[in-house]
């Protein structure tokens with residue numbers, strides 16, 4: 001669904017100002033304290049950020065994919081940990097429910113997800129199932145009206161705050177067709193959450209293990225039919241990858257702006273370093289790649305809004321944009337010189353933050369595999 005253009009412009013403007021005036025001043029604090037202040041989370045709720053992608057009938061903003069990526073491009077202009085606060089509610093934590101949930105499941109959960117009253121997480125990865133995500137070993141065995149679920153999920157974003165998990169578990173034989181998806185409330189007996197992992201970057205966004213010890217989950221909490229869980233998870237990830245690609249573009253644009261500003265100020269050999277063509281080459285390469293990624297993201301979002309299959313396109317957007325922002329962050333450090341390595345300038349923090357984008361929701365190698373497989377399937 002598409003918003004009235006004036007309403008959407010007002011939202012975009014509010015997000016831009018929120019990023020600039022409220023979030024950017026707190027970046028160093030969030031990195032240091034590994035926590036986003038509660039008053040900021042409250043402001044995110046008031047802005048409607050938890051419900052961006054959730055249909056209006058369930059209390060969300062109901063953005064189209066094109067609108068959503070344009071909001072994410074703005075959110076990319078600050079540390080990505082802020083977006084993680086509501087990122088799972090907007091993306092991987094809620095979209096399985098939006099795509100495959102029954103009317104009863106949707107009306108039970110979506111309004112609270114959209115308002116930010118509760119946090120949701122997506123639990124696919126396991127200690128033994130990362131890139132090979134169809135190899136999940138978490139088991140769900142039907143006993144009357146319940147499934148008993150046991151297993152361990154690893155590196156689950158926002159697990160320490162989540163009230164609801166979308167858990168992929170094995171109900172059938174080996175492989176993707178044996179996997180089903182379940183809505184698992186965090187307060188069920190047998191659910192326990194590990195301590196937040198210490199990470200390279202994106203401090204303030206937490207990942208933890210989710211341990212499921214013979215958890216009795218009502219059969220009514222299954223998302224879709226038995227054996228459809230992997231398909232649901234992959235559709236959720238198609239969408240999530242496009243959103244990450246948009247975030248990468250936003251961060252690249254921020255890094256380029258910071259690098260250009262610094263290059264204009266910093267003087268060596270009697271002139272601003274921006275006057276040196278070797279520095280200009282780094283700016284030109286970064287700008288060109290960021291523009292290409294932006295165009296790709298917007299094109300794929302338009303395809304999604306036309307209900308086209310975007311499995312290959314979203315993988316390509318995520319692959320290109322995440323690799324691109326890695327190169328842009330590296331050049332930004334270079335343009336800042338020694339200051340690029342010093343915490344006070346903030347560039348080293350973004351350099352650490354962006355490394356994750358080439359790893360989660362499918363590594364770059366996994367994206368390459370998807371792109372090649374889909375391209376060959378379509379005959380080139």
Ligand SMILES: Cc1cc2nc3c(=O)[nH]c(=O)nc-3n(C[C@H](O)[C@H](O)[C@H](O)COP(=O)(O)OP(=O)(O)OC[C@H]3O[C@@H](n4cnc5c(N)ncnc54)[C@H](O)[C@@H]3O)c2cc1C
Nearest residue numbers: 122123124125130131155156157207359360361362363365
């Ligand atoms: C901060 C963070 C947040 C995360 N959030 C979530 C979350 O919310 N929910 C969730 O379910 N998961 C989450 N993950 C997990 C993430 O999606 C996985 O870490 C990722 O998919 C890679 O899996 P792995 O770590 O097991 O790496 P592995 O699969 O072990 O890969 C190791 C290396 O081998 C390569 N490789 C593997 N298979 C192949 C192949 N066939 N061909 C070529 N190369 C290959 C990989 O590309 C990589 O370079 C998160 C991870 C992190 C770090």
